[in-house]
Amino acid sequence: MSETTHDSDAQIAYGRTEWDDYHHLPTNTGLTNEKVTMWAFLGSDCLLFGALISTYLLLRNRVGPSTTGPTAADLFDIPFTSVSSFVLLMSSLTMVLAVTSIQRAEMERCKLWLLTTAGLGSIFIAGQVYEFTSFYREGLGFTTNISSSAFFTLTGFHGVHVSLGIVMLVTMWALVSGGQLGPERAETIEIIGLYWHFVDIVWIVIFAVVYLIP
Amino acid sequence: MAITEERPEILELESGDTSTSTGAFARPTNASGWRAWVFTVDHKKIGIMYGAVAMFWFLWGGVEALLIRAQLFTPDGTVLTAEQYNQIFTMHGTTMVFLVIMPLAAAFANYIVPLQIGARDVAFPRMNALGLWIFVFAGIFLNLSWFLGGGPDGGWFAYAPNTGVTYSPGAGMDFYALGLQIAGIASLVGAINLIVTVLNMRAPGMTLLRMPVFTWMIFVVQLLLLFALPVITVALILLSFDRTFDANFFNVAMGADPLLWQHLFWIFGHPEVYILILPSFGIVSETLPVFSRKPLFGYSVIVISGAAIGFMGWGVWAHHMFVSGLGPVGVAAFSATTMFIAVPTGVKILNWIATMWGGNLKFTVPMMFSISLVSMFTIGGLSGVMHSVAPADTQQTDTYFIVAHFHYVLFGGALMGLFAGMYYWWPKAFGYKLNESLGKWHFWILLVGFNMTFGPMHIVGLQGMARRHSRYGPEDGFDFWNAVVTIGAFVILIGMIVFAVNIVRTWLGYKAGTVPQEPADPWDGRTIEWAIPCPTPEHNFDYVPVITDVDDFWHKKYQPDENGKLRKVADGNEIAQKGDQNPHLPSPSYWPIVLASALPLIALGLIYNLWISGIGLLLLLGAMYGWSLEPATDPDAGHGDHADEHGPDDDDSPGDEASEITEEAPVV
């Protein structure tokens, strides 16, 4: 530190601006840090699911000398999965309604839609649990063959994502109910909504390429 | 998701010098001693800790390298058993890549980027601390394997099925898979944090194309990490599931194709090598202009080529698989894409030379390391182009010719650049310069030792010496050069000891007053981190700088006179900020380190006993809960106009500033 120059007021400190305080600095993009964070995370997650889905697609029909048991695709129950896919799809609608209602400061509605969304998500998870157990009963466990390992890993990871989303939704519901989260923080709900919709579009892809395309 | 609950720290960093309780426990105070480090959320302290821990692992990775070299000093070496050798080279590669170069780059990214963009901290300081501690625990976890039955023994790219339980029954590969998974989480957290920081927290006027090149390169690297890490995450998940839960992903008897692992690993692995080199490219893009006293030649070209390298790096991964059986179409395609990555890299090299050309070169230590990056990396890059010729690579792959290539780019490139950065920014971080003449000894010994170590590897490689061989025979004719290589490695050790001596001596000297404190701008710097005192005050900037130019600080010092000739109009040290304003301190927190410590527990449990995982999981959940109850900055610190808006019971992170910001018209 150049002590010698300290008292000279001819010197201006480099970079003095009319904001002498960080408190009033906007972000450069005008976007909040949290929302950029969530989108960055979702961009990253695309590659996670990209890798899992392509792994499944590459492995689903592979057999070796010790392969036994059916493939996952042999056991698909399309009508059943269609219903649970539909449920998850509709939960995206209720999610968006939760966001619009908190933006309009309609807290009661917001709570309702949050819970509905979490509920629909739970139905989806229940469906998945049912699917897994029925596969298991039909002789397709996680370790049975290569297609089952790949299938359970892919859908399991999606299920974990959904479950995390449910936890977040219920937390949000609790916060809104407790009055700790008001309309001024609608963006928090919006960000969780982004996550929820992302999980939904991943399922849109899985439903089409894993379940429907033979 | 804790991530979303963080709030924009930049808006409010308040004095944490208090122990008032908020959240679940009393908050740590900012006091001093080790607590000031362990619970800190300050990007500068975090940066320094990243660096220190990485240097420790460098020592360890170096010891492993020396053991490798001792074994290969003579034919049929007997220093190590084959088993030890395999574990040691695996851990040497893994350590150097994941525990040395990446965290060293993270050290600079953390310390320097906020300063270069004029920010008070990164976007999410607690997340930043979390990343650091996860990385620390990942390193410890990986190396725990040495004490629990032996290190991983599958090579750093761990080709399946050799890494499955059938062929690698020890726990080593589990430590590898889970340890890298943990390290990956650290990098992902850090990457997102820095992306947000660079996007959102630049000083007014600092458009993307006024950003210093170092910040640019770090930004590109974080994007690469963001998109590359999930791929290795999946690969490691598949491997762990195979090993731990008997899945069949790499079980050939079940019809697995081992190439799947190779693809997944290298889809990550190749972007990874650019993750390793680009920070150093950024560093020399800062130092070369400063010590040539000329602006960077082709600023925008260098930035764009950096981004282009990052982008093209996604299309070349299979050049690591030229002999794996890709088939000629794939081999030809990847061979061609690989070649063309030399173009943007070459553009950078030539722009650096053009920066020096016609300059007024000062051979300070950082400059010498920077020049050695330019020349040594080129050698490594050119051997890379020789590998990209796929038919030729069928003779080169898995020989020491490859080992020579990647040490030239990693040591001669990445590490030389990082050393340049250390000497260059040392005064900014610690207030004094490292001794220049010891630095020159360090440099010359290192340069000689480096070329002695890795230069001859080209020769033995072309003569057919295969890598990852724990021995070679006397009849192979490799003895002479291997002896030279081993001696070279010990020369490197001497060089590094000189460096360590330099660090300790200058530090002691500084404390004793014989080593002078540096003013704000000791090198006649160009970017705004030199516009604040050395060492950086805890709050970074007194005032937000307004940026009007690339190399903004330099333009404040040098302006054209009436003839249009550039003249020095101000002394950097005098116009620099004084560091005597607004001591806003970020509030420290227990939670990052607590949360991070849960991860190795969970992983250990996956290897030994799921109950341990359960404990880890509880710890994780508890820490997340405590974390979210704790406001990002201590409201009781009683500073600022927002303190009253959210009292202690406002237990989730308030987002009001955020909405406030968007209401304010963006500054135009």
Place this chain on the structure above:
Amino acid sequence: MSPRIPISTEVKSLEMTKSQSVMSRLLRLLPLLLGSMLIASCASGRIDPTDPVGDNAKQIDGIMRLSGYMAAAVGLFVAGAVITAIVKFRERPTDDPNELPKQIHGNRKAELTWTLIPVFMLVFLAIVTIPTVFDLSSKSDGRTIKVEGQQWWWQFSYDVDEDGVSDIVTANEIVIPVGEEINLDIRSNDVIHSFWIPQLNGKRDAVPGRVHSWRISSPVPGIFYGECTEFCGLSHANMQMRAVVLTDEDYDEWVREQLTPANIPAAAAAKSGYDLFGRHCVSCHVINGVYESAADGNANLTSGYAPNLTHLMTRTSFAGAIFELYEEDGSVNIADLKEWIRNAPGQKPSRPENRQGMISFAETLSDKELDDLVTYLMTLGGPPPLMPS
């Protein structure tokens, strides 16, 4: 600018501090050192890819040299430029510290030049490379030999009568006739290995679950050395192989001998060894004609395979070609062979407890028994058609 500034100039230019000048005096010794190193390095080994013999290897060598010269040219240019810059533009004591060098921010033409020149060079390189890739991966109309890698040795199988069943199974030494482009079907029985005989061709991975084709040929008879180059676990360093290239007559003779099954020996010691073999070894090893029980693979090893020993003595080496089977005078290397049978894991790192590699018989067999076993093994064919020189 000249790219050939001698090193000493660079050094002088950097002489600014005392420490440096000491260093630079050391550096001036460098050429001397380099010279002596070059002489020493001429002693190249027996596995040298820079001394190609086979057509494929020669083709590769050509393109490798081309890329090497290109790289060297670029490297010399860059080195020249860097050194010139260091020498010419270094700060001199006479420089006015207030005088700035000319501030140049860039130059579009220069950027374009050093983008386009590399592009042209690389387009050229790609044009040469791509056809070569396809060339080298085509099949020839020569005979096909099956190559199998396993921890940590190689097996070669010949289907002489082309009925789809292997007639000759041998280990570690692939015997081929001179001048013929042999097709290899490369497989693995456990982890990934890589087949490499550098003087004949580049390498090709042996990946379990896949068959990779590759070609080798040699215009001259002789023994060529190679090794496994994909990390395959503990004894990766000890998994070598040889290609024995024979004249057509020798090759036919070799085939004839290989097709002859083994006999039960008559002499006492050998008979005793034969019996011991039946007791201890047949669970893994096959000897055609007498011990075929283990037939095609067995459960004692993760790979399921141990070397077929029917014509052991026609090989020049054993155990992943790391031990010579014959002394230089042509007598059998009894010592190593006996030591191998006594304690294989002691001779070559392996993990028999994990079913990787041959088990130790140090506890099981007496010295006498070992001698008998070796005596028996010595009846199994031989001597080899070619000996290493």
Place this chain on the structure above:
Amino acid sequence: MNTVAVSEEETHDEHQDHGLSDVGYIKIALLLAVLTAVEVATYFWDFGVLEVPSLLILMVVKFQIVVSYFMHLKFDSKVFTYIFVTGVILAMVVFAAMGTSMVFWQNPSGCDLSAYC
């Protein structure tokens, strides 16, 4: 690069435009439901060669709709679009290349991948 031009490269006037009304979202959801129904129909009726392409198209359309409307990407800052679309496209291109190389680009003389050999 002269005066204090403290501007950003991105402008955010679109930012104010906050998506659709609730009714709008319900309509979108109905559309999605219909598209899903069509998808499921391919399971019950045979669409012949059209089946795979039509499923893929439907999938992309649904994806696009959810991202644009439910996730507001259509109305929100372009920064988000850049980040997210980079991820989506990288994933598609990279894994498509990996997949095709593992399935189609095999060594012509090598064995067919779907069979163990």
